[in-house]
Amino acid sequence: MKSILLHDLAALDGRRPSPFCWRAKYALAHKGLAFEASPVSMTDIRKLYGGAHETVPIIEDGERTVCDSWAIADYLDEAYPDRPRIFASPGERGLCRFIEASMFPSVVVHLFYAYVKDIHDVLPEKDRVYFRESREKRLGCALEEAAAGREARIENARAGLESLRVMLGQLGQPFVAGESPGYGDYVVASFLLWIASVATAPLLRADDPLLAWFERVRDLHGGIGRTATVNAIAG
Amino acid sequence: MKSILLHDLAALDGRRPSPFCWRAKYALAHKGLAFEASPVSMTDIRKLYGGAHETVPIIEDGERTVCDSWAIADYLDEAYPDRPRIFASPGERGLCRFIEASMFPSVVVHLFYAYVKDIHDVLPEKDRVYFRESREKRLGCALEEAAAGREARIENARAGLESLRVMLGQLGQPFVAGESPGYGDYVVASFLLWIASVATAPLLRADDPLLAWFERVRDLHGGIGRTATVNAIAG
Numbered sequence: 207m208k209s210i211l212l213h214d215l216a217a218l219d220g221r222r223p224s225p226f227c228w229r230a231k232y233a234l235a236h237k238g239l240a241f242e243a244s245p246v247s248m249t250d251i252r253k254l255y256g257g258a259h260e261t262v263p264i265i266e267d268g269e270r271t272v273c274d275s276w277a278i279a280d281y282l283d284e285a286y287p288d289r290p291r292i293f294a295s296p297g298e299r300g301l302c303r304f305i306e307a308s309m310f311p312s313v314v315v316h317l318f319y320a321y322v323k324d325i326h327d328v329l330p331e332k333d334r335v336y337f338r339e340s341r342e343k344r345l346g347c348a349l350e351e352a353a354a355g356r357e358a359r360i361e362n363a364r365a366g367l368e369s370l371r372v373m374l375g376q377l378g379q380p381f382v383a384g385e386s387p388g389y390g391d392y393v394v395a396s397f398l399l400w401i402a403s404v405a406t407a408p409l410l411r412a413d414d415p416l417l418a419w420f421e422r423v424r425d426l427h428g429g430i431g432r433t434a435t436v437n438a439i440a441g
Numbered sequence: 442m443k444s445i446l447l448h449d450l451a452a453l454d455g456r457r458p459s460p461f462c463w464r465a466k467y468a469l470a471h472k473g474l475a476f477e478a479s480p481v482s483m484t485d486i487r488k489l490y491g492g493a494h495e496t497v498p499i500i501e502d503g504e505r506t507v508c509d510s511w512a513i514a515d516y517l518d519e520a521y522p523d524r525p526r527i528f529a530s531p532g533e534r535g536l537c538r539f540i541e542a543s544m545f546p547s548v549v550v551h552l553f554y555a556y557v558k559d560i561h562d563v564l565p566e567k568d569r570v571y572f573r574e575s576r577e578k579r580l581g582c583a584l585e586e587a588a589a590g591r592e593a594r595i596e597n598a599r600a601g602l603e604s605l606r607v608m609l610g611q612l613g614q615p616f617v618a619g620e621s622p623g624y625g626d627y628v629v630a631s632f633l634l635w636i637a638s639v640a641t642a643p644l645l646r647a648d649d650p651l652l653a654w655f656e657r658v659r660d661l662h663g664g665i666g667r668t669a670t671v672n673a674i675a676g
Contacts, residue, residue: 304617307614310607384531
């Protein structure tokens, strides 16, 4: 079987900052599918497939090309029904989508503000103008202003991750998906891998109990969460 | 088939304030199982089954007695495998537990402070001393102090429910469990039914988009979420 090609957002020095590409890598690994991750810089995505897609992840599997992390997960379950399912039921998929939705206001928005300048700084030179223009438009301010006073944003993000500490502590549940890891874990961990790949200020305290879970998820599938350069996530 | 007996926490004037009992009622209804809800006051729980259980819900199904909302859901799936599953996969159960865990720090703790005096006030006289003593010990202050300045707590709880607004808005997903309702919806809606049953100050603004979802969940299974006295949830 020809290996699946994954276009994976690349930054300097072997960094892979896209959380959505991390999810796709975990989804492929969960299915036990061999894949080749091909690095692509932000402004080169439009050069692929005649400009058909604006974002990564994009996978190419024989004749099929699929863009978007959710569409990729769905495609892999449909195309490879005999391999371990990413979503064992429609309910699992819906609950994972809800969990992603819950992370946007409580965690992701704070991470975006706090680390947007760090993301910029690890991009290759040719991506920086595009990144700055598009993100400053979205933020309504300069990247430097968004990141100013980021300690409060980092505190908010830490608080927004409290659900994991309750899960590990009071609940005694090792993974978001229960006793075994699943797409819910990949969704949450991919946001942390995004930050780990760029952070110049640690997101978590060194004694944060959720780090045990994060390291477990990084170790999965042959250590797929360790296949890129990262800065420290905690300190 | 003899109908299942559910011991359901009762308060004054037909109120049913326990979120955990609401979950059990939704779980029974989801399975399409007939049940009889028997009201029990807080201080009478120990009079059931020789004091074997300290909390409700408790169900009695023939010879079997099961206490605790999660244990009840698991029991119903095990005992009635041919009826619609509450958890179609172990992953669904784990994700629902994670969602509950995520609600405790972001929503439930704020609701508890903001509405603890309202809960007290709808309890029958004989439960009030026990409730006040046990909850003041947990809170470390008088019920009245916990509820003082509750506007900020209510604002926090509203913010903690933002995940539902993102789900309904950006995601366009009608239920926590996806296209169809599931236990994830029952977990979240049961916390709102708890508050609706006691609130003397509205939890939500009248134009909150999540009300559409809440009303849909109340309508499920023959309108099971409308079978008890409630105050307004929004205003």
